[in-house]
Amino acid sequence: MNAQNISAAAASHGPGTKDVTIFKIPIGKLGLVGSLLAGGACGFLAFFVTFFLAIIGITIYDSATGTSMLNLTISYRYIAAPVGILVMVAALTYLLSVWARGKFSGTE
Numbered sequence: 001m002n003a004q005n006i007s008a009a010a011a012s013h014g015p016g017t018k019d020v021t022i023f024k025i026p027i028g029k030l031g032l033v034g035s036l037l038a039g040g041a042c043g044f045l046a047f048f049v050t051f052f053l054a055i056i057g058i059t060i061y062d063s064a065t066g067t068s069m070l071n072l073t074i075s076y077r078y079i080a081a082p083v084g085i086l087v088m089v090a091a092l093t094y095l096l097s098v099w100a101r102g103k104f105s106g107t108e
Contacts, residue, residue, distance in 0.1 A: 020098050027095065028102055035095040043088020051080035 020028035030038060054075035062068060 039092035042091035046087035047084025050083040054079040
């Protein structure tokens with residue numbers, strides 16, 4: 001390799017480059033399909049974590065008040081599903097905007 005190739009390679013990976021990262025994961029390098037999969041995975045993860053916490057919360061509420069309203073449809077229909085959909089929409093909006101910005105700016 002000559003000096004021009006080495007300096008060009010060093011400049012592209014220098015501190016001046018702005019890669020979009022979350023926890024050092026290069027989000028800006030995802031393609032369209034990767035962005036869609038990552039956004040969907042975020043929504044599903046938020047749904048299942050919220051579903052678990054809602055079940056625990058309803059169980060604690062039932063034992064504290066002495067009622068018997070333990071109905072799992074409350075926990076997934078009114079609590080976990082809206083949270084999962086909201087997180088998925090937010091994640092898809094962010095990831096697709098990062099993808100579109102990279103695509104139309106010519107850096108990809």
